[in-house]
Structure formats: C-alpha cells, structure tokens
Amino acid sequence: xxxxxxxxxxxxxxxxxxxxxxxxxxxxxxxxxxxxxxxxxxxxxxxxxxxxxxxxxxxxxxxxxxxxxxxxxxxxxxxxxxxxxxxxxxxxxxxxxxxxxxxxxxxxxxxxxxxxxxxxxxxxxxxxxxxxxxxxxxxxxxxxxxxxxxxxxxxxxxxxxxxxxxxxxxxxxxxxxxxxxxxxxxxxxxxxxxxxxxxxxxxxxxxxxxxxxxxxxxxxxxxxxxxxxxxxxxxxxxxxxxxxxxxxxxxxxxxxxxxxxxxxxxxxxxxxxxxxxxxxxxxxxxxxxxxxxxxxxxxxxxxxxxxxxxxxxxxxxxxxxxxxxxxxxxxxxxxxxxxxxxxxxxxxxxxxxxxxxxxxxxxxxxxxxxxxxxxxxxxxxxxxxxxxxxxxxxxxxxxxxxxxxxxxxxxxxxxxxxxxxxxxxxxxxxxxxxxxxxxxxxxxxxxxxxxxxxxxxxxxxxxxxxxxxxxxxxxxxxxxxxxxxxxxxxxxxxxx
Numbered sequence: 001x002x003x004x005x006x007x008x009x010x011x012x013x014x015x016x017x018x019x020x021x022x023x024x025x026x027x028x029x030x031x032x033x034x035x036x037x038x039x040x041x042x043x044x045x046x047x048x049x050x051x052x053x054x055x056x057x058x059x060x061x062x063x064x065x066x067x068x069x070x071x072x073x074x075x076x077x078x079x080x081x082x083x084x085x086x087x088x089x090x091x092x093x094x095x096x097x098x099x100x101x102x103x104x105x106x107x108x109x110x111x112x113x114x115x116x117x118x119x120x121x122x123x124x125x126x127x128x129x130x131x132x133x134x135x136x137x138x139x140x141x142x143x144x145x146x147x148x149x150x151x152x153x154x155x156x157x158x159x160x161x162x163x164x165x166x167x168x169x170x171x172x173x174x175x176x177x178x179x180x181x182x183x184x185x186x187x188x189x190x191x192x193x194x195x196x197x198x199x200x201x202x203x204x205x206x207x208x209x210x211x212x213x214x215x216x217x218x219x220x221x222x223x224x225x226x227x228x229x230x231x232x233x234x235x236x237x238x239x240x241x242x243x244x245x246x247x248x249x250x251x252x253x254x255x256x257x258x259x260x261x262x263x264x265x266x267x268x269x270x271x272x273x274x275x276x277x278x279x280x281x282x283x284x285x286x287x288x289x290x291x292x293x294x295x296x297x298x299x300x301x302x303x304x305x306x307x308x309x310x311x312x313x314x315x316x317x318x319x320x321x322x323x324x325x326x327x328x329x330x331x332x333x334x335x336x337x338x339x340x341x342x343x344x345x346x347x348x349x350x351x352x353x354x355x356x357x358x359x360x361x362x363x364x365x366x367x368x369x370x371x372x373x374x375x376x377x378x379x380x381x382x383x384x385x386x387x388x389x390x391x392x393x394x395x396x397x398x399x400x401x402x403x404x405x406x407x408x409x410x411x412x413x414x415x416x417x418x419x420x421x422x423x424x425x426x427x428x429x430x431x432x433x434x435x436x437x438x439x440x441x442x443x444x445x446x447x448x449x450x451x452x453x454x455x456x457x458x459x460x461x462x463x464x465x466x467x468x469x470x471x472x473x474x475x476x477x478x479x480x481x482x483x484x485x486x487x488x489x490x491x492x493x494x495x496x
Contacts, residue, residue, distance in 0.1 A: 005064075006031050006195050007052075007164060012061035014047055018389065021047045025061075025221045027214055029164065034186060034196045036206050036227065039216035039239055040401070040429035045199055048216070049166050052197075053085045054078035084157035085166040090149050094142035099124030101141055102156045127155040131185055146290070147178035154185060158194075165189065166197045171205065174290070183209050201429050202456075203232050215239055236430055248462025249437055253444035255465070256280030258316070260418055260449065262301070265310030269296045270473040274310070278418070280447045283440060285464030287457065287489050293473040294453045295337060298420045301451075302334040303327040314418075333411030335404075337423040337453075343407040346396035350388050351377040353395050353406050358413045380409035384439065401432030408439065419443065421452045425459065437463055457486050471495050 007029040014022040022044045029035050037045050050056040052063070054075040062069050065081060072078050075085075092101050099120045100107075108119040124137035133151055141149060150170060157165055171179045186196060186209055198210060206213060206227055213230070215222040215238045222238050230238075260278035265271060271293055278284050286294050299305040301312060303321040311318050314330050321327050327334070336342040344353050354377045355361075361372075377391050384405045388398060395406055404424070411419060421440075425433040440450060440463060454460050460467055467484045469477035469492035477492030 004031075004067075005029060006066060008064040009048070009052065010062050010064065012048065012051060012063075013059045014044075014051060014056060015059045020219055022051075022058075022219045025216065025219070027221070028224070029195045029197060030211075031195055032190050032193045033211040034190065034198050034209050036210040036213040037197055037199045037216070038206070038213050038235060040431045043216040043239070043429075044219040045216055046168070047219075049085065049168070049197065049199070052078070052164075053083060053166060079160050079162075082161055082163035083166070084160055084162035084164070085168065086150070086153045086157060086170060087168050090153055092141045092149055092152060095140060097121075097138050097140055098128075098135055098144070098152050099137035101152055102127060102137075102159055104156075106159075123159070124155070127159045130158065131155060132188060145178070147174050147181060150174070150182065151185065154189075158189075162194065164195050164197070166199075168199045169201070170198070171200065171202060176289075178290075179205075201433075203235065203430070206235070207232075239430065248459065249434065249441065250463050251441040251445070252465065253281035253441070253447075255282055256447055259314065260301075261313040261316075263311050263313070265297075265300060265312070266308050267296065267300050267305050268308055269293075269300070269305050271296055271300060272473045274473075274475060276468055276475065276478075278449045278451060280417075280449050281444045282465045283444060283450045283452055283463055285460040285467040286451060286453045286470060287460045287467060288470035288493050290455070292470040292493065294470055295422055296473070297470070298334060298336075298422050298451070298453060301327070302332060302420060328414060328416075331415075331417035332420065333414055333416030333418070334420045335407050335411065335422060335424055337426060339400075339403055339407050343410075344395050344403060347394060349392045350381065350386065350395050350398070350406055351391040354380055354409045354413060356410055358410075358415075361413075376413055377409075380412060384409055385435070401428040401435075404428055404432070404436065408436070417448060419448060419450045421450060421454075423454060424452065425454075425456075457489060460484075460489070461486065469493055 005028040009025065009027040012022050012025040025044065025048060027048065039045050047056060051058045052072065054072045054077050063072060070081065072081065093104065102124045103120050108116040110116045121137045128135050128137065131151060131154060135148060135151065141152065170182060174182060189196060210227040212224055213227050213235065214224040215235065217239060256279055258277050259280050263275050265274040274297060288294050296305060300307055303323045303326050312321055313319065319330050321330060340346060345356065351373065355373050374391065381388065381391065386405045387402050395403060398406065424436055444450060452463060461484055465481050467479045467489065468475050469489050471493055476495065479488060
C-alpha cells in the first residue's frame with residue numbers, strides 16, 4: 001500500500017445557523033485502504049462525508065485529491081472525480097431490474113434514442129462478475145435480499161469508476177453470513193486499489209476489516225490511529241470522553257404479574273403457532289436470523305399484520321388488536337426498526353413527533369392545548385437529554401441517537417405499559433446505546449414490560465431477563481438470562 005494519500009481533507013470547518021458542526025477537522029485516505037470513521041451520533045461523521053460527496057459545501061478548509069486541490073460542487077461532480085457513496089438507506093428503485101438500477105440515468109442508447117436493454121444487461125453482468133457475484137441482472141431489485149441489494153449499490157458505484165467509496169453503516173441490516181460476504185467484497189475492492197471510508201457503530205468490525213481509524217468528537221478530530229494500536233475500550237473512551245467499562249448496564253427489576261400472554265398466534269406473514277408470556281418489569285429478548293419472523297411478530301402484536309388464528313391477552317383479558325390504534329388503547333408502544341420511515345414524521349418538529357401518539361391527551365373538542373403539549377414535550381426532552389436547539393426543530397435534522405430518543409419519548413408520553421423495541425440501538429453510537437439501556441432499566445423498575453428484538457447477540461444476552469429464539473416463523477428455544485449463551489442461541493436460530 002502506497003503511503004501517499006489519495007485524499008486529504010485539511011482544516012475542514014462547517015457551520016450551520018447557530019451551530020458549528022465541524023471545526024478544523026483533518027482526514028486522509030490512502031490507496032487501497034479501509035479507513036474507519038468513528039464517533040458518536042452528532043460527532044460530525046455524516047457532515048464530513050456529505051462535504052466529500054458534494055451534498056454540503058464546506059465553510060472553510062481544503063480538499064486535496066491526488067495532490068491537487070479541488071472544490072466539490074455537488075454529488076454529480078463528486079462522482080466524476082471518482083467518489084461514490086453507499087448510504088444506509090439504499091438509493092435503488094425496487095420495480096426496476098438490477099441492471100437498470102446500476103445504469104440508471106446513464107443508459108446506453110441505440111439509434112433513435114431507444115434504450116439498449118441488451119447492452120445494459122451485458123455491462124451489468126461484467127460489473128457484477130468483477131465483484132465475484134452471480135446475480136441475474138434482469139431480476140427486479142424488490143426480489144433481492146438486503147445483502148444482494150447492497151452489492152447492487154457497490155456495483156453501481158464501481159460502474160462509475162469510483163476510486164473512493166464511502167460506506168455508511170453497511171452491515172446494519174445484514175445477517176452474520178451476509179456480513180462475511182460483504183467483507184469478502186471489500187477485500188476484493190482493496191485488492192483493486194479502491195479506497196474505502198467505512199462508517200460503523202459495530203466496534204468488532206473495525207478490527208476485522210479496517211486499516212486505520214479516525215475518531216471525531218463534538219465536530220473535532222481527536223486523532224488517527226492504526227486500527228490495532230488501540231483497544232476497543234480506548235477507542236470508546238476517545239469517542240465519548242468517558243470510560244464505558246460496562247456496555248450493558250443491566251439492572252434486574254422485580255418480576256411482576258403477567259401482563260401479556262400470546263397463545264397460538266399465526267399470521268399470513270409466516271408466523272406459526274406462537275405462544276409466550278411477558279411480565280411486568282421484564283425484558284423479553286427475541287433473537288433469530290434475518291427472516292426468522294421477529295419483526296412480523298412485533299407487527300402482529302401491534303395490529304399492523306392480520307392475525308389468522310390465536311389470541312392476545314392483556315392483563316388476563318383477551319384483546320382484539322386489529323389496528324395500531326387498538327394496540328395503543330391497550331397500552332402497547334412499538335419502536336419500529338426503521339425509525340425514519342415508520343417511527344417519525346421527519347418534516348414535523350420534535351414537539352409534534354413526541355406528542356403524536358397522545359393527541360387525544362392534548363386536545364379538547366378537536367382543539368389542541370398547545371401549552372400542555374409544550375410542557376409535556378419539554379419534560380421528555382429534558383428527561384431523555386435530547387439534543388435539539390428547540391422543541392420546534394424539525395426532527396429530520398437530529399442525529400440518529402436523538403431521533404431514537406424522540407421515538408422513545410413518544411411512547412413514554414402515551415404512558416404505554418408494554419414496549420416493543422425492534423432493533424432499538426441500530427445505527428446509533430455506544431454513548432447513545434448506553435443511555436437507551438439505562439432508560440430500559442428505569443422503565444422495568446417502574447413496572448413496564450419490554451419485548452426487545454435485536455440482531456446483536458451480545459445486546460440480547462446483556463439486556464434480557466428471558467430470551468426467545470425464532471426460526472422460520474416459530475419459537476425454537478427459550479432461555480433464562482443465566483442459562484443463555486451465544487452458542488445455544490445460534491443453535492436454535494440455525495435449527496441445529
């Protein structure tokens with residue numbers, strides 16, 4: 001690997017009205033390396049990468065590409081310079097084919113301006129084969145697994161002759177097997193000389209795939225290190241400026257009476273004869289591989305998916321939960337795995353989102369009591385330490401961790417007795433994770449019951465009182481916190 005950097009970002013500063021997002025930040029990238037960008041939500045990682053990708057214009061500083069200073073005007077200009085970004089939310093059109101997505105907006109044409117479909121699929125095949133993939137370029141994107149969709153994004157970037165690839169939380173929705181596939185692809189890209197900026201909150205990935213790591217904190221550069229020169233705990237301390245010796249600060253609450261009983265539940269979505277109980281003060285973890293039926297179970301309990309057979313009991317009484325409104329009236333709150341499209345209304349304010357599930361509490365004869373709404377929103381913003389310049393700030397401008405706190409506050413405001421957390425810490429940093437775990441402790445101490453779905457086994461093991469394992473729409477195992485191990489859970493998840 002050559003030592004001369006392909007990219008240098010020097011003394012980068014970015015200000016928004018009333019906010020300094022980046023202050024004198026430096027970053028460099030060498031040819032054929034994976035450079036990890038690490039920091040809490042709000043540390044400035046996304047802002048720095050948006051400047052590199054042309055989505056934002058820097059307020060000060062310089063960008064050096066191959067030894068020459070450049071002004072990156074917009075995302076299209078960044079692509080012409082060989083810089084491509086793969087975002088956590090894919091930029092693919094589900095109803096178009098793999099090949100059509102790869103060459104969208106750059107379709108080869110024949111005489112009379114007609115799109116040359118044959119040329120598209122031939123070129124797409126070459127791009128996919130270059131990554132060692134055997135995907136059918138004629139297959140519709142909506143028919144692909146999440147991991148396959150990600151590979152389409154990579155192929156699209158490489159078809160633009162990308163020399164620098166920015167990958168934002170690329171493993172957030174992948175299974176362990178799919179992560180291995182992605183890492184194999186990354187190693188192929190490295191061998192081809194492609195330079196990768198890799199953003200992830202999964203600390204274990206740093207040491208497996210990274211070469212160097214740059215830590216940002218509060219919009220400033222803390223330092224750049226060889227990945228193996230720092231331990232996990234040292235990197236966490238650099239990120240948050242405090243020790244995090246206990247990543248899962250679980251506090252055992254007194255288990256109270258049964259609050260939920262699910263008996264023989266089945267759905268058209270693939271759930272088969274699900275039965276379990278949930279008690280006040282308990283965290284019931286649900287583990288399983290992608291596609292095991294965990295989210296489908298949450299959706300069924302919350303009235304989003306139709307139940308074909310079985311019964312849900314709340315506090316001993318059978319309930320007909322045919323809609324989210326019915327679930328809310330039964331005291332259930334649901335933090336979806338996709339907070340942006342399903343948990344929040346991004347163009348609305350923090351205050352409006354926070355009170356969304358409790359509108360009836362703040363209205364009299366159809367008229368909102370804005371004073372009471374303001375007081376409630378302010379209380380939860382203070383209690384959960386939501387970082388926002390005001391209650392009227394649009395929630396789209398908050399960091400991922402603070403957005404998740406707004407979703408949590410929404411259900412706290414509704415005074416739910418049962419919380420369903422689907423991937424509660426996906427895409428947020430270790431500091432925000434710890435705050436959410438501590439909130440879970442406070443909830444269970446007050447008698448709230450929690451169902452926690454997570455793809456992170458350590459999180460399930462660290463925060464659960466009991467653990468259910470799912471596979472193929474069924475429960476294949478149940479363990480107490482004391483008896484559960486990663487090996488036992490994986491055996492049940494794999495059907496062994």
